[in-house]
Amino acid sequence: MVLDFNTLYDLPRTIEKFFDELWSPLEISQRRIAYPPLNIAEDDNNIYVYVELPGVDVNDLDLTISDKSLILTGERKSDKAEYIRQERPVGKFQRIINFNVDIQRDNVKAKMKNGILEITLPKAEEIKPKRIQIEG
Numbered sequence: 001m002v003l004d005f006n007t008l009y010d011l012p013r014t015i016e017k018f019f020d021e022l023w024s025p026l027e028i029s030q031r032r033i034a035y036p037p038l039n040i041a042e043d044d045n046n047i048y049v050y051v052e053l054p055g056v057d058v059n060d061l062d063l064t065i066s067d068k069s070l071i072l073t074g075e076r077k078s079d080k081a082e083y084i085r086q087e088r089p090v091g092k093f094q095r096i097i098n099f100n101v102d103i104q105r106d107n108v109k110a111k112m113k114n115g116i117l118e119i120t121l122p123k124a125e126e127i128k129p130k131r132i133q134i135e136g
């Protein structure tokens with residue numbers, strides 16, 4: 001008969017893992033508080049940022065690009081009603097998105113349609129993939 005004591009020795013780690021998994025939904029929900037929500041995508045030539053901003057006027061937004069950061073600041077204005085329940089955030093916000101690639105800052109484009117701000121950031125030519133011809 002073989003007795004396996006590994007599970008007994010692993011008990012502290014098992015308990016720690018249990019509590020980590022128990023609190024992870026809380027951490028996920030806290031991460032979702034970041035406002036406004038956004039998605040970032042890329043291809044060989046561009047980085048795309050899609051920001052959900054329903055009900056926010058374009059004139060209440062400011063978009064700035066630095067060397068490797070995109071800074072979005074703005075304000076969602078309150079409609080001055082007395083709320084019974086409020087789930088949509090109001091007030092000033094700021095999102096800073098850092099990139100690990102160089103961007104052609106002069107060619108950045110942004111447009112707002114149906115409450116989605118779409119930002120296209122062209123990658124600098126020197127970092128785009130380049131095909132190398134093999135001689136043979």
